[in-house]
Amino acid sequence: MQTNQFQLKTGNILADRAHIDMPLLSAFFIIFLISGIAIFSASNGNSNFVIDHSINIAISIIAMTIAAQLSPMSYERIAPWLYFLCLMLLIMVLVFGETRNNATRWLNLGITFQPSELMKIAMPLMIARYIATGTLPPTNISIFISLLIVLLPTAMILLQPDLGTSILIAFSGLVIVFLSGIKKRYLFTGLLFFIASLPFIWKNIHPFQQKRVLTFLDPEQDPLGAGYHIIQSKIAIGSGGLFGKGWMNGTQGQLDFLPERTTDFIFSILAEEFGLVGVIVIVIVYLFIVGRGLLIAINSQDLFSRLVASSISLTFFIYVFVNMGMTTGILPVVGVPLPLISKGGTSSVTLMIGLGILMSIRTHKRLISK
């Protein structure tokens, strides 16, 4: 039959019935364990933080399990509805959203949440559905419409402003267009167009975002202001050395020099306390999750599943890359948390729903092939 050397073996029957992928689930447990250890240390040993975080993990695992029960076909069916719902919610955010820390990202509809988080799920589903419906490679018109589908919510999220999320959402859509087999010269022109539009983008982003980029280019210029985060993060990571200072022994974290260390800069805490060795373990676990996701994508039998699974996996990797890039000072600080390790409820839940969809694709495919 198939000559795919990356073909996945049939998994555990029980797990398949529950639509759970055991290797992925094991990796999540390792990541959550690391997360608990890191948050306990980053909160100076405050167990309340860990309890809160455990509740978040429980909720996101439940959300993942539920997401895994739905078949890929039903995701394909609800994709446009979900997308347009998210679009409406994003418009509502722009009109009467809640503002915190100079950013209007929240919507209060009985419960307060970020519609942009929901868009992280809706976007790959919508683009995959749209591309999978047409012929491949996509026509110019469908490329144009795809770009429209991607850029509309991206622009709205950029206006909130939320640079990190808009980058991730744009990536999750555009990567599908790329995977669908878009011609290389289009990619090339697209890249040129992006570079040409950089000055325009620069003028239209918020001053604080401009400052972040400038600070990224030379953090030592303002060591106590905008550059402080980056400098202290680099000190934390660099001083960790090969084996780290030991758990709860990192001075940068324990003595409060590192800001936002339970969220965006939790990676620096891990690096300081567990060293290069510990950090490489984390990178390997992440690469395992991404690799597993890509395997699921390759092995899925319809185009929609393939595109969705690969988009979720690659976006997950971009999450990791951007976060590690900004904490180590090779990318500007754009506010992307370290997936599944940083404290923060909504981001974990949406990530786990995405990974639940991966499991759904993995465990539902034999049903389709029958």
Added chain:
Amino acid sequence: MEFKSSNTQEVEKEVFLSRILFCSIAILILATIIITRLFFLMVIESDQYKLRSLNNTIRMQSLPASRGLIYDRNKNVLANNQPIFQLEMIPEQVLDVDTSLEQLADLDIIKKNNIDNIKQRIDKNLQFKSIVLRRNLSEREVAVFANNRNNFKGIDIKSRLSRHYPKGEIFSHALGYVGAISGGDYARFDPSFYTGKEQIGKTSIERNYEPYLRGKPGNQKLLVNVKGRIMERIDQHPFLPGNNLILTIDSELQETAYKAMGKQKGAVVILDASNGEILVMLSLPSFDPNKFSFGLTQKEFSTLSKNKNKPLFNRAIAGQYPPGSTIKPMIALGALEMGIIDPDVFMPCEGRFFLPNYSRPFNDWSTHGAVNVVRAIQASCDVYFYKIANEMGIDKMSHFLKQFNLGAPTQVDVDSEKNGVMPNKEWKRNNFTSRENQSWYKGETVIAGIGQGYMLATPLQLALATAIIANKGQAHKPHMLKAIEFTNSGEIQLIESESIDYISSIDDKNWDLIHEGMTAVINERRGTAYGIFPDNSPIAGKTGSSQVFSIDKRSGDEIPEELRDHGLFIGFAPIDKPEIIVSIIVENGGGGRIAAAPVAEKIFTSYLEGSETNNAN
């Protein structure tokens, strides 16, 4: 939904797979970038970041040493330390000194008009030495600062020890005072002994024995958090406390002298006749040295330094006065030695003395009739000494009197001592500019005979001269340090007194004649201090009046106070075996008998009573 042929699906899948392959390669490249970056930070540059991490969290803090205590000879505490709150700054650690000072002024913790002064001190400060911005903050000020501490990196309030003088102004000139360390202080004393947070001796004992009193600062290594709060003390080298000083001062006697002087200006010096130890060094008016410990404002200091009564001036060692009649016993001794006078010959005194070619007479304060040397001292006959001086000549007189250490420093162990003046012809040539003034006149020799004119002496010099008289030529160099108590070993090192034969080969009979005259001053009718002391006091003395105004005599009440004569008194007791030497000057007191002798009487009486009780015990 469009139907897709299996062929299309295969093509789609191939395209997809090639793109996934591309993405996988991209992932590996990006992951390699991250790992390379981590390797770079955590291995290659790790040492640099480890150092920066330490710099974040480790603070070295210097610990100022506690200053040694100062005791009197009976171990009564004259200077100790008490805890206060002080505001300290390390200028190098402050981001913006100007703004921080403004903010402190806004909080009312420092005074706005003091900022310029602080900035000057910062300019002259040594690197990484602290500067004390204010001492003795109130609890409220400490609380106000604590609330705003985060705005003041490099500035802090600490509880420190500050110099305290329990007896206040009574001992201020003897002990001196302390203050904040200045640039000049660092030039004179080794800066490694100071953190900048401590006080440094500024005058007198506090200054001269600074190297013993200061101790050695320690330091500690602290772990601090981002707000500078101390989380842990990692390492500590405690300071070495300063050594204690035991002075020769007798605080009871000094207090007696202080009370005896009352509100009068002047000085009292009392020496132990047997060893030169200074029992009393009093100069009035005085000041409260405790105010200097906390730091005076510019205004307070200028009020003190511009005060016409000069409270900051130590009259005991730096006040130079014409010795007046107190010089007479010494001149008499010289005349006896030189054979100018015969102790048995009486010379007439008609109240005035004439020099050939001088139209104006040299007046005596009284008409004494016939006097010999003893009577002349007893009644302080000026004419007798005019005649001696005229016959002796200034150069011989000056040469002889210099043997009493007059005109030369006593080499007492505190600074800013003045030399006084023992004039002669050469001195006049060297110290005047116009040719006319450079030549010596005979009249100047005549008034030198009664200690007037150019002759000047400090109260301490007169005390030493009196000690030489009392001990018949031999005396000890006056000094204030009796012993050093080393705090680390507990060892006490006694300071040896240096004995000097100031005058040798004087006929013992002549000494006795002088002593006889000085005893008569106190104990015999017509003695200038007769009736002031109890009958038959075992005291020898001499009064003196030095003229501030002119030789013309007006009655006391008419003369404004600042133009009245200074009153002097020198004396010793007991006569046969001298124990104490007293030298007193009362500025503008109106004369030795009126102003100085009563002070002497109180001191001697108190002392003699004290020694009687001691003997009885």
